[in-house]
Amino acid sequence: MAFEYAPAPESRSVVDIRPEYGLFIDGAFVAAVDGEPMKTVDPASEEVLAEVAQAGPADVDKAVAAARRAYEKVWGRMPGAERAKYLFRIARIVQERARELAVLESIDNGKPIRESRDVDIPLVAAHFFYYAGWADKLAYAGFGTTPLGVAAQVIPWNFPLLMLAWKIAPALAAGNTVVLKPAETTPLTALVFAEICQQADLPPGVVNIVTGAGDTGRTLVEHAGVDKVAFTGSTEVGRQIARSVAGTSKRVTLELGGKAANIVFDDAALDQAVEGIVNGIFFNQGHVCCAGSRLLVQESVADEVLDRLKRRMATLRVGDPLDKNTDVGAINSAEQLARIRTLAGIGEEEGAERWSAPCVLPERGFWFAPTIFTGVTQAHRIAREEIFGPVLSVLTFRTPAEAIEKANNTPYGLSAGIWTEKGSRILWAAERLRAGVVWANTFNKFDPTSPFGGFKESGYGREGGRQGLEAYLAG
C-alpha cells in the first residue's frame, strides 16, 4: 500500500519580510543615493518578496568610508578579546533566530527547509563561534596579527547566509571591517544579519551590507579604498576581478567554480556510495560549486551502481522548499534554470543518454527534475562545464590511474570524492587528486574548522580553519 506523505509545511509566520529594504551602512539602514530598487523573488512561486535597494558608486563610497572609519577608530585597535565577544554574541543571536533565518533563506533561495534548517544556519552559527575564538589567539595561528583594513566581499546566491559567514567571521576576527555585497537574487538573510549586528551592538561601520547586482559588486571590488577583495562566484567573474586588481596593493582570495569528480571504486560500500552520489549532486539542487557533478564509476560495477542510483533518485521529493519533507527545492532563478536547460539540451545533442527522476514539478516557479546523463565522455561539454544544477554526468574508468587522470583532466580543482572500502587506496588517490577538498566515503561535508578552497581555476585562498585567517592578516 502506498504511503503518501501529507504536506508538512514549515510555518512562514516566523519571518517578517518588509516591502522594501535600504542599504546597511554605518550601523543604520539608509536609502540608496542613486539607482532603481530591484525585486527579489521567491523562486518556488515567482512571487515578489520585497524591493531591495541597488547601491551605486556614491553608496559604495559611503559604505567604504564608514568601514574605513570603523577600522581606524574602533575595530582595528580593539583588543582581540573584545572583538571575540562581539562575534560570540553574533553566533548566539544566529542560534536564537535560527528558525526565522532558515525559513527566510528557503523562501528567498528556494532550497529545502530541511537543508537551511539542518545545514546552512547551524553552520553559520558554528562559523562565527569558531572565528570568535581566534580573535584573541591570532598570535598562535602563524599569519601575524596585523589586519589588512577594509575588506570588499562579494558572495553568491547558493548559500546566502553561509557564504556571508565564511566572509565576515574571519575578516572581523582578524580585525578588518567589511563591506559585503550579497547576491542580487538572495539579499534577504544578509539584511536580517544587519539587524543581528545591531542587536549585538556591533560598532557602526564594522559591517556594511550593500545590495545590488553585478555593477555594484564591480564598483565595490574596484574601489580604491578597499585593501582586500574576497569573492565567491563564477570563474569568469573571478578572472575579471583578478585582472582588475592587477597593479594595486589589494589582497585577493577567490572561491570559484568546480567540476568535481566523484570516484566510485568496485569495492565501495554501495548503498552509502549511492547516498553520497545523491548528496554530492542533488544537495541544494546542485547549486554547489564543489558538487560531485562528474560521477566516475569503475566499469565493473557501473551497471549496478546506476541501477541503485536510479532507484534511489526515484524517491527524491522535489517541490515546495518549505515542506519539511522536500529533498530538492526550486532552482534559484529563471536565468539559472535557462542555463541548466541549455546545457542539458547540449548533453542530449552530443549523444549522451538522459534520464530524469519521475516526479511531478509544480506549475509555477523554477524547477528542474534530478537528472543523470550516461554514456558521457571527457569530450562532452556536460563533462567539462559547470552546470550548477541537479544534473550528473556519468563516466566510467577501468583502473585507479585512469580514474585519477580523468578526475584531474579539467581546469577546475575544487573538490573530489573517493568511494572505496580500502584505506590505502583512499590516501593514494587523495595524494594524486588536484583538488582543494577531497572527501572519502562522504561528500559535501563542511565544518568551520576545515579549510575549503580550490586548486587551479577554482580559485585561491582558503576559507575555514586556521588557514582561513591568512586571507585577512598582513603576515
Next chain:
Amino acid sequence: MPAKQKRADRTPDAPVRLAVRKTYKLFVGGKFPRSESGRSYPVQGADGGFLANAALASRKDVRDAVQAARKAFGGWSGATAYNRGQILYRIAEMLEGRRAQFADEVAAGTGEPTAAALSTVDAAIDRWVWYAGWADKYAQVLGNANPVAGPYFNLSSPEPTGVVGIVAPAEPLLALVSVVAPAIVTGNTVVVLASERHPLPAITLAEVLATSDLPGGVVNLLTGSAAETAPWLAGHADVNALDLAGVADAGQAAELERLAAENLKRVVRPAADDWRAEPGLGRLAAFVETKTVWHPRGV
C-alpha cells in the same frame, strides 16, 4: 553569608528580615553531596569573622570523585570539540549573570574592595571565553601532518590525558578557573581540591557548572584540607595527571610528585603563576597526549 548580604537584607521601613543561608557542600558526579565523613570546617572572612561551614572532604570523597571523573571521561572526551567549546562558553554566560554574587563572595573572603573583586570575577569570566575558543583550535596548533619519507599518510593530533587531579591555588575564583578550564577544554575530567582558605566561591562556581550543560563528573570539586587529601589524589592509580598549582610548600610538592611517579602521572609543578596574565598554551598542552597515525598510501 557575607556581611554585605546582611546589609542588603534591610530596607528602611521594613522589619529586619533574617537571611536564608546556603549550605556549602561538595560537588561530585554532578551532585552536591556532603562529605561522607560528615565533617565540616568554619570558613572565615578576611576580618576573621565566620562566613559559613564548608565540607571537610575525606580520602573516601577523593575516591568517589575520581570514580565520577573516570565515568564521565568517555562521554566528555568523545564529545565534539564544538560541543565542548559551546559548553565552556555557556559557563562564561552563566558566570556573567552572577557577577555580583561572586564579587561579594570573593570580597568577603579576601577583604579587598568590591571593585577589585569584581575585576577578579570579570577576568575569570573572560578566562572561560578564552578557553572556550581553544576547544576546536588547539588540535590545529598542537597537531600537524608529518612529511615522513615514505608512502605513508602521517598525522599527529593531541588527545586528552584522562583524569586530572588538581590542587587549586589559594587565590579565589580566577586562579581556580585558570587551572580547571585548560584541563577540561581538551576533554579531560578533573578532581579539584579547592582552596582551603576560599572554598565558598569554588562551590558557587560548581553551581554554575551544574547549570551550564557540563555533564556531571567532568569537574568534581572537594573542599577541605588539601594537605590531608592531596596525597590520596597523588597516589590514586586511576588518576593520570596532577596539577600542583596550589601546593605552596616545596617539600610537600616534592612528596606529592613522588607519589605521582608510581603510575607515571604527568605532573605540573607549582610555579609563580600570574593568573592575570594571558595564560598561553602551557597548561592546556600539559594534559594532552600526542597520537600519531601511520597509514600506507597505495592502490
Next chain:
Amino acid sequence: METHEAERLAAELAGSPEALRTFLSGLPGVDQVGAEQRAATLATRSIKTTAKQWALDLAVRMVDLTTLEGADTPGKVRALCAKAMRPDPADPGCPPVAAVCVYPTLVPTAVAQLRGSGVHVASVATAFPSGQAPLAVKLDDVRAAVAAGADEVDMVIDRGAFLAGRYEEVFRQIVAVKEACGDAHLKVILETGELVTYDNVRRASWLAMLAGGDFIKTSTGKVAPAATLPVTLVMLEAVRDFRDRTGRQVGVKPAGGIRTAKDAIRYLVLINETVGEDWLDPRWFRFGASSLLNDLLMQRAKMATGRYAGPDYFTLD
C-alpha cells in the same frame, strides 16, 4: 521459478563452508557513518494529518504484542490476548495487532484465547534468548511450540558460532529449525546488538535468508542496543537485494526499544524510502513491542479528538 533461484543459491553454498564464507564476505560493505546519517535524515521526515492516521493504523496492525518474562503466567497472557484482539475498547475502528509473542509454555493459552481472531500466535524458541543449547534441544523447543499451535516461530541464531566464523554451522541450524517449523513462519533473530558491526548484520541477514528464514528480526529485546533505525535500514537493504537476486521476499522485524508512535512512524518511513510499499504490510514487516501499542493508541486518540490523551485512558495489560 524465481524462488528456485533462492534454493539453487542456497544449495550451491550449503555444501561448502568455504563457499559460504566467500559469498558472505563478498557482499558489499556497509559504511557505518553513511548508514547512520541516512537513517538520521529519514528520521527527520514529518508525517502529518492523513498520512499520520494511516501510518498509526498500519503500525498497530504490525505489532507483535510481546511478553517474554520469567514471571509470565496464563493470566498475564490471557490479558495480553484480549488487548491484541481489541487494543482500544473505546474504539471499535481500531484494528487488532498482528500477533502475540510468548514463550513456548504459554502458547496453548494464547492459542485458546486467539482462536478465530486472525491474530497470529508467535513463540520464541531455540533456547531463547542466548541460543546456547545443543541443536537437539533447540529443535525440541521448536517442535513443542509448533505442536502447541504456534504459527510463527522466532528463533535466535547462535551468535557465538557466527562471531567465531562458523557460518556453515549457523546455516545448518537455521535450515534444521525451518524444517522443524513445518508450516509455521520462521523469524530469525540476529541479535544485532551482539553482532555489533553493520557488516556482520548484512552477512547474518543473508545467511538467515539463504537458510530459509521467512523473516529476519533484529533482537531478542534482552540485549542493548536492540532495534535501531540504522540496523533496520541495513536489514531492509538486505531483503531488497535478496529479492532482486532470488525473487523471494523476506520480512523484517525490528524488536526491542521501539516505544513511541513517533519511533514506529520513522520505521515506516524507512521502509517506504528504501524497499518501498511492498513491505508496508503486516505480512512483511512487524514491530516486536509491548509498550509501543499504548502510545500508538494515544496518538490515534489525539488525531481523533484533537486533544492530547493521557495514559490513564488506555488499558495496561
